[in-house]
Amino acid sequence: MAPANPNAENSRFHEPAAAPQGGPASPGGMSRLRVAVPSVATRVATELRLQIAEGALLPGTKLKEEALSEELGVSRNTVREAFAELASERLVVRQPNRGVFVASLGVNDIHDVYTVRRAIEVSAVRGGGSPESIASVRAAVEEGKRAAAAGDSEGLGSANQHFHGALVAMASSERLNTIMSQVLAEMRLFFHKASVDGGFYQDYLEENEKICKALEAGDTELAAERLLSYLDRSEEHQTAVHTS
Amino acid sequence: MAPANPNAENSRFHEPAAAPQGGPASPGGMSRLRVAVPSVATRVATELRLQIAEGALLPGTKLKEEALSEELGVSRNTVREAFAELASERLVVRQPNRGVFVASLGVNDIHDVYTVRRAIEVSAVRGGGSPESIASVRAAVEEGKRAAAAGDSEGLGSANQHFHGALVAMASSERLNTIMSQVLAEMRLFFHKASVDGGFYQDYLEENEKICKALEAGDTELAAERLLSYLDRSEEHQTAVHTS
DNA sequence: ATTGCTGAATCGTTGAACGTTTCCCAAGTC
DNA sequence: GACTTGGGAAACGTTCAACGATTCAGCAAT
Numbered sequence: 001m002a003p004a005n006p007n008a009e010n011s012r013f014h015e016p017a018a019a020p021q022g023g024p025a026s027p028g029g030m031s032r033l034r035v036a037v038p039s040v041a042t043r044v045a046t047e048l049r050l051q052i053a054e055g056a057l058l059p060g061t062k063l064k065e066e067a068l069s070e071e072l073g074v075s076r077n078t079v080r081e082a083f084a085e086l087a088s089e090r091l092v093v094r095q096p097n098r099g100v101f102v103a104s105l106g107v108n109d110i111h112d113v114y115t116v117r118r119a120i121e122v123s124a125v126r127g128g129g130s131p132e133s134i135a136s137v138r139a140a141v142e143e144g145k146r147a148a149a150a151g152d153s154e155g156l157g158s159a160n161q162h163f164h165g166a167l168v169a170m171a172s173s174e175r176l177n178t179i180m181s182q183v184l185a186e187m188r189l190f191f192h193k194a195s196v197d198g199g200f201y202q203d204y205l206e207e208n209e210k211i212c213k214a215l216e217a218g219d220t221e222l223a224a225e226r227l228l229s230y231l232d233r234s235e236e237h238q239t240a241v242h243t244s
Numbered sequence: 245m246a247p248a249n250p251n252a253e254n255s256r257f258h259e260p261a262a263a264p265q266g267g268p269a270s271p272g273g274m275s276r277l278r279v280a281v282p283s284v285a286t287r288v289a290t291e292l293r294l295q296i297a298e299g300a301l302l303p304g305t306k307l308k309e310e311a312l313s314e315e316l317g318v319s320r321n322t323v324r325e326a327f328a329e330l331a332s333e334r335l336v337v338r339q340p341n342r343g344v345f346v347a348s349l350g351v352n353d354i355h356d357v358y359t360v361r362r363a364i365e366v367s368a369v370r371g372g373g374s375p376e377s378i379a380s381v382r383a384a385v386e387e388g389k390r391a392a393a394a395g396d397s398e399g400l401g402s403a404n405q406h407f408h409g410a411l412v413a414m415a416s417s418e419r420l421n422t423i424m425s426q427v428l429a430e431m432r433l434f435f436h437k438a439s440v441d442g443g444f445y446q447d448y449l450e451e452n453e454k455i456c457k458a459l460e461a462g463d464t465e466l467a468a469e470r471l472l473s474y475l476d477r478s479e480e481h482q483t484a485v486h487t488s
Numbered sequence: 489a490t491t492g493c494t495g496a497a498t499c500g501t502t503g504a505a506c507g508t509t510t511c512c513c514a515a516g517t518c
Numbered sequence: 519g520a521c522t523t524g525g526g527a528a529a530c531g532t533t534c535a536a537c538g539a540t541t542c543a544g545c546a547a548t
Binding site for chain 2: 039077080081084085088089090096112113115116118119120122123124127171173174175176179183
């Protein structure tokens, strides 16, 4: 029965979130829009995912369920469900009877992730895409240019992820998209350590431009070829950074 | 009510279950061997996965958590965790406040699944593989031949899945393998409806042989080409079967 | 230094409870 | 008769409290 919940510093997970989007009901054509409020477990998962992505939770960190449940103001079981979600995305690893830890990737994992990327991205590019999907690839390229001009290395990395996400979106495959977003989430895990090497960024920015141009010209094979070589170089770069 | 569970075998999930535990991921690059007994939730998940795979639970069937918890002798929370696992594999879908249902795929899903397969399998084949990995591809081909000779259409389908699993195993990528096994699990969802067309099976059996031969000859490009055309035809076949 | 034990900290799982959402069906209205 | 309205029952989402099991760290004994 709703105890006072003293330390309600983080009770944002319980609010009914009854934000009446759209305010007054529009008369007439009321579409059956799903107002699906994500379950509490899902919200906890997204919160954790975010913290992991922005480096607030470093790889290897142990996540104690009781501590988290208290801190977030949810029950231990709910935290547990959130963990299950994150574990399925490989963002955390479960060690039986020991706890869950933020995943920390080794060089072999890096290679593995790039193997997946080569498979998915190249395939999507080879298949070509609709003009709109190519347009959003272009958008990501421009986003990168702006970030570079502004010297925003954070936004540069973000733009790059958008670029590659847009590439697989060309295939307009629900499953391929979710796989790719998980892979990108995994990459953020070791991006934090990758010191932003300006030279490399400049390099891939040009490469993205070339790939995009090839796509706009309809030469998917050339685009795929360039993408592949980029991925190889990128893997090499990441591997080098993480071998010490 | 669709297929009430025929076998009321109330299997106890608390007994031993000396099943091997693959790899306890390596948060440190170290692979310490663990004799971990799969958690109860995991065992429940595998049980349900199995029943779905063999058609005991048909697509669309509602899985009530209380009923299952009682039937399997575990708590509702545990069943819930198992559901989370299966949901992450797309074998069941969760409808908020309504329950979980065995996933039922539509034609669009079929296309989507094949899109993933084209990406992953072709990429793996293009990359080539070690002699041992090619040997297990050969093994799957022979397995298919034996099943065909014995008129075992069940085993034939199984062998075909082994074949394609072996193809992506060539890339020796942990992530690619798990993705593939999930995709294959999804395919079993609509394989039950696919009336076993003997002619088609004979067809793909020969195709597998050709692909395998190309691999053994080291001509990965030819193998990839044939695989791609097979996947296209297979998708066409499945789509045809499921449009009625 | 190694071995073995004990205790605290956590995890895994259970069982029960309560609020909410959905769904079904009967009653009521136009 | 078709449509809406209003219970209620059924099932889900979430919480809470508890107990056994496992792990780990520290300390005593060999």
